[in-house]
Amino acid sequence: MTNQLVLVLDFGGQYKELIARRVRECRVSSVIKPGNMPIEEIKEMAPIGIILTGGPSSVYDDKSPKCDRELFDLGIPVMGICYGVQLMAYLNGGTVTSCEVSEYGRTEFVCDTESVLFKGLPEKQIGLMSHTDRISILPEGFRATAKTQNCPIAAFENGERRLYGVQFHPEVENTPNGTEIIRNFLYDVCGAVGDYDLRDYEERAIAAVQKQVGDHEVILGLSGGVDSSVCAALLAKAIPNRLHCIFVDHGLMRKDEGDEVEAAFKNRAVDFIRVNAEDRFLGKLRGITEPEKKRKIIGEEFVRVFEEEARKFTGDVFLAQGTIYPDVVESGTNNSATIKSHHNVGGLPEDMRFVGLVEPLRGLFKDEVRALGRQLGLPDYLVNRQPFPGPGLAVRCIGKITKKKLDILREADAIFREEMKRSRKKADQYFAVLTDTKSVGVIGDFRNYGYTVALRAVKTTDFMTCEYVPLSHKLLGRTASRIVNEVPGVSRVVYDITGKPPATIEWL
Numbered sequence: 001m002t003n004q005l006v007l008v009l010d011f012g013g014q015y016k017e018l019i020a021r022r023v024r025e026c027r028v029s030s031v032i033k034p035g036n037m038p039i040e041e042i043k044e045m046a047p048i049g050i051i052l053t054g055g056p057s058s059v060y061d062d063k064s065p066k067c068d069r070e071l072f073d074l075g076i077p078v079m080g081i082c083y084g085v086q087l088m089a090y091l092n093g094g095t096v097t098s099c100e101v102s103e104y105g106r107t108e109f110v111c112d113t114e115s116v117l118f119k120g121l122p123e124k125q126i127g128l129m130s131h132t133d134r135i136s137i138l139p140e141g142f143r144a145t146a147k148t149q150n151c152p153i154a155a156f157e158n159g160e161r162r163l164y165g166v167q168f169h170p171e172v173e174n175t176p177n178g179t180e181i182i183r184n185f186l187y188d189v190c191g192a193v194g195d196y197d198l199r200d201y202e203e204r205a206i207a208a209v210q211k212q213v214g215d216h217e218v219i220l221g222l223s224g225g226v227d228s229s230v231c232a233a234l235l236a237k238a239i240p241n242r243l244h245c246i247f248v249d250h251g252l253m254r255k256d257e258g259d260e261v262e263a264a265f266k267n268r269a270v271d272f273i274r275v276n277a278e279d280r281f282l283g284k285l286r287g288i289t290e291p292e293k294k295r296k297i298i299g300e301e302f303v304r305v306f307e308e309e310a311r312k313f314t315g316d317v318f319l320a321q322g323t324i325y326p327d328v329v330e331s332g333t334n335n336s337a338t339i340k341s342h343h344n345v346g347g348l349p350e351d352m353r354f355v356g357l358v359e360p361l362r363g364l365f366k367d368e369v370r371a372l373g374r375q376l377g378l379p380d381y382l383v384n385r386q387p388f389p390g391p392g393l394a395v396r397c398i399g400k401i402t403k404k405k406l407d408i409l410r411e412a413d414a415i416f417r418e419e420m421k422r423s424r425k426k427a428d429q430y431f432a433v434l435t436d437t438k439s440v441g442v443i444g445d446f447r448n449y450g451y452t453v454a455l456r457a458v459k460t461t462d463f464m465t466c467e468y469v470p471l472s473h474k475l476l477g478r479t480a481s482r483i484v485n486e487v488p489g490v491s492r493v494v495y496d497i498t499g500k501p502p503a504t505i506e507w508l
């Protein structure tokens with residue numbers, strides 16, 4: 001059995017993943033594909049509905065991304081959002097022009113509650129607008145169903161052809177009734193039955209893995225991060241006797257982290273192999289100060305250790321990975337400069353031969369992965385874990401890396417985490433950094449020449465940009481005082497108030 005499916009066609013909008021998430025929240029399965037996906041492929045997927053995303057282009061620009069005009073004649077309901085609605089108007093014979101006044105931000109619109117999209121909703125609502133072009137002449141057969149002060153066609157429809165569109169963004173939180181509008185489209189236009197949920201996903205993923213793997217062995221590089229942990233828990237249920245989790249403890253974990261990961265998996269019926277490779281990693285890192293060099297050494301060493309362990313398995317072996325949906329969404333443009341070479345501790349030994357890859361989380365967004373983890377009984381401290389870089393504390397320890405410095409950092413970081421938890425202050429990522437700067441302090445009657453610890457707490461949704469969190473002075477003061485008093489070797493604590501850009505989240 002397969003789920004009903006909604007296709008989200010991407011035209012370069014920043015909210016494509018949010019659209020797909022909203023659809024899934026309405027219990028309908030969704031996938032994101034490039035806007036110019038060939039019609040034949042669309043037909044093969046047989047979606048119950050199609051949503052066209054926003055995007056930064058203008059429909060009159062020759063290079064702007066477009067779908068095939070035929071898309072609107074397939075008999076499949078289509079809803080256009082922002083650029084998507086303009087494209088729908090343009091390709092159906094309407095006119096799009098530049099706005100006299102661009103609309104940005106939360107904007108009141110008045111809608112026709114007779115329209116199926118606005119069924120059961122108030123006549124006056126707020127929608128997030130973000131556009132400089134607007135539809136000025138409706139295509140034949142369409143009627144306007146909402147307007148704002150500056151935009152006479154803020155929504156339109158051709159009910160007979162089941163084509164709908166909104167100029168605002170229903171997928172964002174700033175449009176309070178947005179999910180309802182999407183739900184109306186899904187249930188009252190597309191005929192959704194609401195057959196998508198995570199229990200189902202779990203059952204199907206388990207059945208698919210069992211079928212794929214047969215009686216072969218599977219090894220999984222378990223880093224203790226959310227994705228690989230949930231992947232391990234799912235596979236432990238699917239193929240308990242054939243799953244071998246290799247957890248490489250590189251000695252760059254936070255306080256108690258290695259033991260927590262081990263505790264979470266030790267009692268499951270899987271082969272959990274913890275490789276304590278601290279000496280090996282610290283040996284390779286000895287004397288190294290350059291950040292990129294540290295990252296490269298750790299990445300390579302991880303692969304070596306993993307490889308050695310994996311080679312102990314003879315015969316045909318599958319490799320499992322915690323790849324998730326945002327990693328596989330096909331996007332059109334991606335021309336970013338390399339600022340840091342990120343590496344995931346689940347990295348692949350390139351020259352190893354595996355009979356295949358097992359990626360049971362490939363279809364899930366991050367918050368769905370967390371929900372699945374809870375469903376599978378993983379403890380909260382693993383499921384709610386904030387992102388932790390593959391190279392671990394190596395990117396938070398400036399200058400030469402030694403066990404002594406790492407221990408100081410671990411203790412300071414644990415205190416900060418404890419105080420943050422106690423204060424219930426929200427931050428998407430927070431941690432301590434051990435700078436290489438020493439300064440003079442005084443404890444009792446003694447001179448204390450120790451390290452400077454920097455604290456960092458950031459607010460972000462995508463980790464591509466961030467703002468620092470304005471933590472209270474009380475919280476900062478208490479944390480600083482505890483760190484200097486409880487962690488020998490620290491004489492001073494500072495708080496990092498730089499955003500990204502111009503800084504990055506991690507210091508190295």
Ligand code: XMP
Binds near residue numbers: 340341
């Ligand atoms: P930056 O420092 O580039 O970090 O602003 C952005 C986000 O990525 C995390 N990070 C990493 N994650 N391997 C990872 O899996 C890495 O090498 C790595 N380096 C940074 C960082 O913690 C932040 O969430």
